[in-house]
Amino acid sequence: SINPADITATFRAALEGSVLYEFPEGDEEVDVRLTVKDESKKDLKNILSIPVENQRNYLVPLGDLVKVQDTETPNSISRREGKxxxxxxxxxxxxxxxxxxxxxxxxxxxxxxxxxxxxxQPSTVLSFTGEVFDSREAQKGLVNASIMVGFLIFAILAILYDSLIKPIIIMLSIPFGMVGVVLAFWLHGKVLFGFFAAIGALGLAGVVINDSIIMLSKLDGEFSSDDENFDGQIADIAKTRLRAVILTTLTTVAGVLPTAYGVAGYDAMLAEMMLALAWGLVFGTLITLILIPCLYSFLENTKRFIKRIFA
Incomplete structure (x- = not known):
């Protein structure tokens, strides 16, 4: 029998060399190694013919003691947190x-x-770094920023209107605009939209809110609670703002659609952003023209109903 450590030592001596002694050279000591010639290292048969002494002092060729198998191994092994x-x-x-x-x-x-x-390889853990990791981290930050922006918009509207109900009416137009974004991406075969599309959707929220404020301000300025025909009066007032809201939407959409479809050159990041803004705005505007007057009518009719109960 042969000690496995002797086999390992023979391999090491053949390939790396065995240190015989250290030779002083200036302030340093240089290892003097005993090894086989470089030409012999290139031939596996020469390595396997090297004799190894067993415990009975017989020399046994290395090839009789080991089984050689060709495998691919990395040049270096990297570890992170021990893995x-x-x-x-x-x-x-x-x-x-x-x-x-x-x-x-x-x-x-x-x-x-x-x-x-x-x-x-079930135990493998796969992950991305670099631009992909940074973009996904930015998406998480965008979610937090969206929540903060929504809160600030609500707070500003609540202060301006001195009411909690009207800011809610205005901000209800945002989810409907987002429905337009999701629908547009689905129709274009883009089920999932990324970071730049989310930025476009965030910009969309500002434009949709602006249209809602235009409509609500007009209703607040001209609506009269003395008129019994609430719905007819609200419809007439909404018609006067129809042109302003539609023109705002059309000019914005006309400006961003060429970029969304790459008319003058396609860029994937800008295309997603403009696609979200354009089609979300189209859908959101149509909903705004209907939603805001309906919610305003519901609010005024509720006020009138409460007054009648407590009158």
Whole structure:
């Protein structure tokens, strides 16, 4: 029998060399190694023919003691927090820049590539860094920013109107505009929209709120509670703001649609942003022209009903 440590030492001596002694050279000491010639290292048969002494002092060829199998191994092993990691670097091909975003590539890999890897290597943990990681972190920050913006808009409207009901009426137009964004992306075959589309949706909220304020201000200024025909009066007032709201929407949409569809050059990031803004605004405006007058009518009719009860 042979000690496995002797086999390992023989391999190490053949490939790396065995230190015989240290030779002083100036302030340093240089190792003097005994090893085989470099030419012999290139031939596996030469390595396997090296004899190893067993416990009975017989020399046994190394090839009789080991089984050689060709495998692929990494040049180096990297670890993070004690776990082995493999890093794959990639840059966008210049001919695809502007046509697809890194987030889209990451989503495609997570849906089509990662499941195959996890099926063969269940213990593997796959994650993205770089631009994909930064974009996703920005998306999380955008959610928090959206909540803060919504709160600030509500607070400003509540102060201006000295009411909590009217700001709610105005801000109810935002979800309907977002429905238009989701519907537009679904019709364009983009089920999931990313960071830049979310920025476009955030800008959309401001424009939709502006249209709602125009409509509500007109209703507040000309509505008379003395007129018994509430609904007819509200409809007449809303008609006077119809042109202003529609023109605001049409000019904005006409300005962003060429970018959304790449009329003068396509950019994937800007296209998502403009697509969300344009079609969300179209849908949101149509809803605003109907929703705000209806909610205002409901509010005034509720006030009149309460007055009659307590009169």
């Amino acid at each position: 082995r990691i493999t890093t794959v670097f990639a840059d966008m091909d210049p001919k695809f820049k502007g046509k697809i975003t890194p987030l889209k590539i990451a989503e495609d890999m997570e849906q089509n590539v990662f499941p195959k890897v996890l099926k063969s």
